[in-house]
Amino acid sequence: MQNAIELNAVKKQLGNFTLGPISLSVPKGCIVGYIGENGAGKSTTIKLMLGLLRADEGEIKLLGNNIKDFTPEMKKDIGYVFDNLYIPQEMNLKNAISFHEKLYGSAWDSKTCNSFVDRFNLPHNKEITHFSRGMKMQLGLTFALSHGAKLLLLDEPTSGLDPVIRDDVLDILLEYIQDENNTVLISSHILSDLEKAADYIAFIHKGQLLFMEQKDELVESCGILSLSSEQARDIDPSAIIGKREHKFGVELLVRRSLVPENMDMDKVSIEDIMIYMIKEDRQ
Amino acid sequence: MKALIYKDIVSIKKSLRTLALMLIIIGIVFFGGGLIRVFPLSFMYVSIILTGFFFGKDAAYNVEQYIIPAPIKRSEIVLSRYAILWAISGLGTLLALIIHLFDRGGALSIPWYVVLPGNFLLISLISSIQLPALYKFGVEKGRVIYTLTYILLFSGVSYLGKNKELLLNIVETISNTNTVLLGAILALLAILINAASYAISVHIYSSKEF
Amino acid sequence: MNIRIKNSSNDPIYLQIKNQIRDAIINGEFEAEELLPSIRVLAKELRVSVITTKRAYDELEREGYIHSVQGKGSFVAAQNKELMREKMLKKIEASLLDALRYAKLAEISKEELVQILDILED
Numbered sequence: 001m002q003n004a005i006e007l008n009a010v011k012k013q014l015g016n017f018t019l020g021p022i023s024l025s026v027p028k029g030c031i032v033g034y035i036g037e038n039g040a041g042k043s044t045t046i047k048l049m050l051g052l053l054r055a056d057e058g059e060i061k062l063l064g065n066n067i068k069d070f071t072p073e074m075k076k077d078i079g080y081v082f083d084n085l086y087i088p089q090e091m092n093l094k095n096a097i098s099f100h101e102k103l104y105g106s107a108w109d110s111k112t113c114n115s116f117v118d119r120f121n122l123p124h125n126k127e128i129t130h131f132s133r134g135m136k137m138q139l140g141l142t143f144a145l146s147h148g149a150k151l152l153l154l155d156e157p158t159s160g161l162d163p164v165i166r167d168d169v170l171d172i173l174l175e176y177i178q179d180e181n182n183t184v185l186i187s188s189h190i191l192s193d194l195e196k197a198a199d200y201i202a203f204i205h206k207g208q209l210l211f212m213e214q215k216d217e218l219v220e221s222c223g224i225l226s227l228s229s230e231q232a233r234d235i236d237p238s239a240i241i242g243k244r245e246h247k248f249g250v251e252l253l254v255r256r257s258l259v260p261e262n263m264d265m266d267k268v269s270i271e272d273i274m275i276y277m278i279k280e281d282r283q
Numbered sequence: 284m285k286a287l288i289y290k291d292i293v294s295i296k297k298s299l300r301t302l303a304l305m306l307i308i309i310g311i312v313f314f315g316g317g318l319i320r321v322f323p324l325s326f327m328y329v330s331i332i333l334t335g336f337f338f339g340k341d342a343a344y345n346v347e348q349y350i351i352p353a354p355i356k357r358s359e360i361v362l363s364r365y366a367i368l369w370a371i372s373g374l375g376t377l378l379a380l381i382i383h384l385f386d387r388g389g390a391l392s393i394p395w396y397v398v399l400p401g402n403f404l405l406i407s408l409i410s411s412i413q414l415p416a417l418y419k420f421g422v423e424k425g426r427v428i429y430t431l432t433y434i435l436l437f438s439g440v441s442y443l444g445k446n447k448e449l450l451l452n453i454v455e456t457i458s459n460t461n462t463v464l465l466g467a468i469l470a471l472l473a474i475l476i477n478a479a480s481y482a483i484s485v486h487i488y489s490s491k492e493f
Numbered sequence: 494m495n496i497r498i499k500n501s502s503n504d505p506i507y508l509q510i511k512n513q514i515r516d517a518i519i520n521g522e523f524e525a526e527e528l529l530p531s532i533r534v535l536a537k538e539l540r541v542s543v544i545t546t547k548r549a550y551d552e553l554e555r556e557g558y559i560h561s562v563q564g565k566g567s568f569v570a571a572q573n574k575e576l577m578r579e580k581m582l583k584k585i586e587a588s589l590l591d592a593l594r595y596a597k598l599a600e601i602s603k604e605e606l607v608q609i610l611d612i613l614e615d
Contacts, residue, residue: 030543050352052493072354086349088294088340095293102286103353174537199542216545220505267503 003061004028004151004183005049010058012048019044019207021058026200028063028150029180031173033194033215034187035274036204042187045204046155050080063151076107079149083156085136089129093122096139104147113146134165141172152176154186158193166193173197191271201270205278215270222273223265225252235259242276253277287350287363295336302329318444319382323402326375330368330410331432334417337364342422348493358485364414365481372407394462400470407473409436411480418487494522498539506541511549518558518569525571529559532567 005026012019019041026032036042047053049060051067060067063077087096097117101108120138128136137157144152152173158166173184174197188194194201195215202212211218222241225232232243232250239258244251253268253276292299306325313322341347350360379402383395393401409432417425443449494517498509517523530538532546539546550567553559561567596606 047493052348052351054490054492072356075352075354078352080352082348084345086345088290088344088346090294090297090340091290099286099290099293102289103350103355105354107354170540171537174540177543178533178537180533196540197536197542199544214544215542216505216507216548 002027004063005032005185006061007045007049008059008061010045010048010055010060012044012053012055014044014053017041017044017207019048020209022204022209023058024202024209024212026183026185028183029177030199031177031184031186031194031197032200032202032212033191033198033270034185034202034204035189035191035194035270036187037278038189040204041207042204043155044207046080046153046185046187049153050078076104076147077150079144079147079152081137081140081144081152081154081157083159084133085128085131085140087128090127092127093117093124093139096128096143100143100146107147109146109148113142116142116145134161137161137165137169141169145172145176150181150183152182152184152186154184156187156189158188158190166190169193170197191269191274195270203274203277205281210277218273219268219270221256222268223254223256223259224268224272225254225259225263225265226250227252241273242280244276244279284355284359284363284366287355287360288366290346291337291340291363291367294340295333298336302332316444319386320379321440321443323375323379323382324405324440326371326378327406327409327436329375330371330406331413333367333371334364334410334413335422335426337367338417338422338425351493357488357491361418361481361484361488365477365484368407368410368414369477372403372410375406376402394466396466397462397469400466400473404469404473404476407477411477415480415483415487418484418491496539498541507545507548507552510535510539510541510546511552514549514553515556515558518553518572519577523569525569527569529567529569 003025005024007022007024009021009023010019011021017039022045034042034045044053048055049062049067051070062070063074065074087099091099097113100113101110116138120135120142122135122139122142123131128139131139141157144154158169170193173186176182177184186194186198198215200212201215201218203210225235226249227235228249229245232252235252235254236258239254240252241255242253253272254265256265259265306329309325310319310322313319313325347360351357376399379398380395383393383398413425413428413432416428420428494514496510496513498506502509504512514529523529529535529550532543532550535546536543550559550561554561554567558570558572559567560570592606595601596603
């Protein structure tokens with residue numbers, strides 16, 4: 001088993017929205033940033049992986065097993081965090097821990113759970129309803145990491161949180177990935193988080209997976225050219241991924257390999273790539 | 284399943300006290316009205332109300348999205364709800380038996396083997412209709428069903444309360460028929476209806492998407 | 494060993510890491526056969542992708558600065574002083590050739606070049 005996640009021509013129709021067909025392989029031991037606009041299909045993909053939705057076509061394998069054949073025992077290997085902590089908010093910390101302890105049985109790791117609770121400084125007596133958004137996410141992450149999961153599926157966990165908390169999440173994911181059998185897929189539209197730590201970037205747009213590439217290669221293979229409109233005409237059209245025209249010239253997102261080497265190019269960020277590609281699609 | 288029952292109880296623990304208080308008041312009212320034998324039937328309200336609470340909480344906090352990917356089968360998620368329903372029905376039935384032991388005599392001379400399945404059937408009946416409906420239509424539309432059953436019950440009980448003779452007639456007819464057979468039929472009916480309800484709920488829930 | 498990653502640098506991150514580790518090895522900051530931090534630890538500390546650190550180590554290994562043992566980690570290769578000197582000489586030659594080329598373009602005399610070298614050394 002080399003791939004932690006395998007999607008094979010997965011398709012799902014939800015009203016007017018069509019996801020896929022998506023094929024995607026995630027090798028184990030890495031962090032994948034799953035990016036795209038709101039409504040691009042990030043959550044739908046993750047819900048399909050978690051069995052909340054059922055694919056119309058194609059198959060999904062997590063940790064080598066088809067999710068259709070998942071037993072409760074296999075599900076213990078999957079940790080998940082959503083944009084909110086979806087458990088009864090009347091629970092306090094003790095109740096919530098007790099609930100998860102019963103849910104995960106022998107796989108439950110109290111020590112890890114307690115160490116995260118201490119680390120995050122979560123309040124023991126407050127009901128979850130009085131937790132801040134950040135605290136809820138931290139608690140959700142605590143639960144996801146406290147049953148020996150080999151695969152973490154995180155759906156916009158850090159949306160709406162302040163940068164310091166987002167940064168902590170990054171640290172925790174990097175710690176988690178110290179075990180090379182562990183894998184993370186994290187969806188987000190806040191790209192700065194993923195920019196740092198992700199090994200792969202998968203980009204979904206309007207239900208279609210536009211690419212899944214190694215982040216370094218992706219960033220290194222592209223560049224931004226600032227040119228006058230005349231100069232821009234000389235650029236090989238197949239090199240241009242996206243462009244932004246303004247009154248005083250053009251900025252082009254280009255493939256470095258298809259542009260003469262001596263041209264002065266700016267480095268790109270994942271965000272640049274995403275924005276240029278989405279805007280190009282709109283035109 | 285233990286986890287889910289725990290979750291359900293914890294999430295409504297504040298409402299439980301109110302519910303207990305309500306039961307006591309109903310009990311006193313029924314006792315005063317000479318209808319203590321009918322009192323265990325009010326447990327059917329308990330199961331209806333609790334079911335409403337549970338589904339309401341789940342919907343409000345999107346709990347299903349959290350427990351479906353957890354290491355538990357969908358059939359067990361459904362079973363956890365039925366377990367609570369059956370526990371309440373059992374409790375009501377037990378209470379009916381105790382009252383039966385202490386309140387012998389009068390026209391109400393129904394044997395215990397009719398009291399037991401009869402109470403269980405009546406207490407679990409509405410919920411076993413309601414649960415599959417809630418799974419199928421969700422809480423919002425399920426509320427309509429909840430209200431309908433509530434009105435039906437309420438008018439039924441108040442009708443019986445106003446027409447005591449009718450109640451007594453029924454009881455009389457029952458006691459004149461073969462009570463063993465009646466008990467057996469009631470028991471069979473109770474099991475069949477609950478089993479069918481559970482099977483239907485599991486079937487509905489298995490194909491549900493979130 | 495210190496590693497600094499500059500986002501403003503034109504060098505890709507893996508190259509920055511590779512060069513700095515290489516320099517540390519050449520400067521004798523490591524003992525021969527010393528265990529280097531694992532790619533995962535390095536990635537975590539520097540907050541970069543594991544693939545990035547792996548690539549840096551792969552290049553270092555290819556160039557003979559380190560060697561990796563499956564399941565044990567990466568070790569600093571014993572540096573052959575003579576070989577190292579030769580490598581460095583080659584680099585110096587290449588850089589000087591560049592310097593000469595620029596000097597020719599700008600019509601800078603050899604004496605002036607030597608002067609620059611003296612100044613730079615101070």
